[in-house]
Amino acid sequence: MKILVTGYTGQLGYDVVCEGTNHGLEMIGVGSNDLDISDEQSVYQYVKEINPDAIIHCAAYTAVDKAEDDKENCWNVNVNGTKYLTNAAKDFNAKFMYISTDYVFDGLGEIPFVETDAPNPVGYYGQTKLEGEKAVQSLLSEWFIVRISWVFGLNGNNFVKTMLRLAETRDELNVVGDQVGSPTNTYDLSRLLLKMVQTNKYGIYHATNEGFCSWAEFAEEIFNVTEKKVKVNSITMEEYPTRAVRPKNSRMSKQKLIDNGFNPLPGWQDSLKSYLIALKHEVK
Template structure:
């Protein structure tokens, strides 16, 4: 008899985090990914059927409605996916006794603070996207006894579109760029986040976690670091959020305190600049 494998079902398997997670499959655990076409989380009957068939030990729910600006005019769909979809998966997970890990966001906070948000701070989402993700958290907490909620921020990785890839693309087209310097947060590399999620769901340490790469920067400082680490001479000019109005408000301060990681004995994710270096090496290899 071989070593026992745990089975982890991943939703949002075509997204940037989902695709990263599937890459972790090895002898110790089997990771089975479902994209929206194979598993529509808004369909309760389908959630029940798929979860019953796969019978995972844990589900990492990385699928979400993430179009932050579009959500402002498409609230029903954002809630249908982020709230109802999470409820449906919770019901399905409960039926087979599976753990459920829901990937949430810094957008559940108003971003008006000046101290890192801890897991138990009151939420106060300002955008429809943030409110719909918070609604998913509340449904999961009220319906499940075996849940993890992992809030993260400023996610990037080798799959899908993200800030790092956008900056590299713009650098190839222009000599200088303006990037906002009045929003502070922690960039998070999908590889580091994914590794933490897989470690987490193998435990019984249920609850809310804040997980991002450590240390902080503004988007402007992040852009500067991307060009420095890539050896590009693109000039970056700082600007304010007001100069780039968007339909959905962005949190000005979304630094999160990782108290649950510390209290439950997990390892902190590495500093964001180290994660960025590793990502750029991986991207260019």
């Protein structure tokens, strides 16, 4: 199976390509330097030349705060880029998987969101990702939409790496404690996506590591595992204002994965430990 993966230079895209290659699939990873997905003609020509069996669309404009002021670029990548790739998938009969986000929800309440809950994004980034979902659904009759959250991988920057960097010079940190979600290791996630795309079990899925925590609890676990003596002060979102509003409740139900025969991802604590071992090995 030949699979084209956008966003290859990012955390998830990189792991999807590596994992697929390790399992004998023909993987073609493409980054923004290789292809401008907001250029319709370029996308069409690129997909035509590759002629993939499937496209896993990981590329996105993910600078959540910057998106509030850089709306045109955010829209061009997250909405137009998705439309162009979807159309190309349709023209060349490729399966299409769109990677979406917990940010399509408003984050109200404390109950995990299910796939059928009505999206209601509170920021521009989330709005564009939702419009991308709509584009996929309107242009194709069969598709995968996979909503993910709080990812961390070996390739690129993430919360875990930031906490470890800050721990080098700080013995106390203020971290938001009233946002709750599921940290997700892109290694685990990539394996699931590749299994999924080789099936015909289409639809919307939520895919994260099992369990929930706040960012402050996530930070505490990072320091516990790495034996860093850093005190974490749990603060509110109001005490740490950002340009974009973030959903407080990013809990998502993964029941649909189980119902369709996919194994749940490992618990986030176990996956964090595995990741930190891999990170330490890579740094050496």
